[in-house]
Amino acid sequence: MALIDVVPRRASEAMMLNELVPEFWDKAARGRPLPEPVSASSPQLVRTLTRLARWRRGVDKNTMTRIAMSWFDMEHWLKVLITVMADAGFRAAVPGEVKAQLREHAAAVAHRSQRAAWVGALAAVLDDEPLVVIDPRARRGYALTMSGIGDNGQLHILLADRLVGDPGQGLVAGDRPARSWVEAATSGDPYLGPDNPAIRCFRLFDGHGTYISPEGRPADIEPLDGTRVLVLHPPNGNYALGVGRVFEQMTPTLRFDRILEPAEAQHWFARLAPAVENDLMAN
Known part of the structure; x- marks a missing residue:
C-alpha cells in the first residue's frame, strides 16, 4: 500500500508519454529507424528528441527527456503495477479517475505492449x-x-x-x-x-x-x-x-x-x- 500514490500514476504517465514517442521520433530522426526499447539505445533516443525540443514550441528539454525515457521504462512500471493490482485492497485504494486514465492510456499503447493491455484489463476489474x-x-x-x-x-x-x-x-x-x-x-x-x-x-x-x-x-x-x-x-x-x-x-x-x-x-x-x-x- 505504500506504493499507492506512486505506481499507478507513474505507470499512467509512462504510457501517455510512450504513445508520443513514434510521432516525435519521425519528426526528429529524418527516416532513421526507431531504436529498440533497450537501455543501450537510450542515449541516442534522448539526444535526438531533446534536439527536437529546441524548435518545437511548448515542449522543453526536460519534458522531451521524460518522453524519450518512457520508451525504455514503461514496461518496468507496468510490471510493478500488474503485480500490485492483483491485490483487492490495492485496487480499492486506486482512485476511480486514476483507473480511468490507466484504461485510456493502456488502450493507446496496447498494440505494442501486452503488459499495457493487461493493465487496462486490471483497471477495469469490478470489486464488490x-x-x-x-x-x-x-x-x-x-x-x-x-x-x-x-x-x-x-x-x-x-x-x-x-x-x-x-x-x-x-x-x-x-x-x-x-x-x-x-x-x-x-x-x-x-x-x-x-x-x-x-x-x-x-x-x-x-x-x-x-x-x-x-x-x-x-x-x-x-x-x-x-x-x-x-x-x-x-x-x-x-x-x-x-x-x-x-x-x-x-x-x-x-x-x-x-x-x-x-x-x-x-x-x-x-x-x-x-x-x-x-x-x-x-x-
Missing part, C-alpha cells in the same frame, strides 16, 4: 459489484456479488459452480462444472490444456439483449437500471475454455447472496429486452 442473474426457463432470479474476476470466461465457470444444482432447491438445471475447471478459475493452475477444457454451461446475454462473449470482461456488461444483469440461455454446443483465469495471482470471489423473491424476479423479467441471438452458437 452486485450482479443479478435471470433463468428464463425456470422464471427465477439470483442475486450475487462479484470481485476480482478477470474475464467473462472465468465468470462463466464461477456462475455454473454457484448456480447449477437441484432445481427442487431453486437452483439452475444442468451439469455442474468439473472441479478442475473451478480450481483453474480460482486458485489452481489456470491452464486447463486441450485435453480438459472447461465447457461453458450456458450462453449469457445482458438485460438489454446483448450477447456477452467469454472473451470480454464483466465491466463490459451494460447495467440495466443501475445493476448488471445476466440472462442464462442454453449453451447450444460445446464452447471450450482453455484457461480458467487470466490473472493467476488475482483471487476472485463470486458470492451467491440469495434467490430472488418471485415479485423481485418479476420486476427484472418485465425490464429485460429480448436476446439478440447472433452469436456463433445461436440456433
